[in-house]
Amino acid sequence: MKIVPSKFALALGLALSISFLVCNIIFFIGGKDFSLNIVNTLFHDMDFKPLMIDNGFNFVKLICGMAILFLEGLFTGYITASIYNAISKNKPID
Numbered sequence: 001m002k003i004v005p006s007k008f009a010l011a012l013g014l015a016l017s018i019s020f021l022v023c024n025i026i027f028f029i030g031g032k033d034f035s036l037n038i039v040n041t042l043f044h045d046m047d048f049k050p051l052m053i054d055n056g057f058n059f060v061k062l063i064c065g066m067a068i069l070f071l072e073g074l075f076t077g078y079i080t081a082s083i084y085n086a087i088s089k090n091k092p093i094d
Helices: 005-042 059-087
Strands: none
16 A cells, blocks of 8 residues: 555644644643653653743744644655655555
């Protein structure tokens, strides 16, 4: 089964940017302590407290982060689908 690179790239870009948005919403609602506990847990109980800077919520940074992840997803998705199609021996799907 071949993949349409542009569709796969768009899907990955949207998935990454929406995931970033949901993550930011959860951290915004949860607060600083919740966010710190989650990050410390994800990185095997490393202590990130000395690195914490409370800048508050910034809408521009949220949009920029979503845009960067969307573009990264487009690039990565297109390259991945193209490589997959190059090594796959099946017919394309729509």
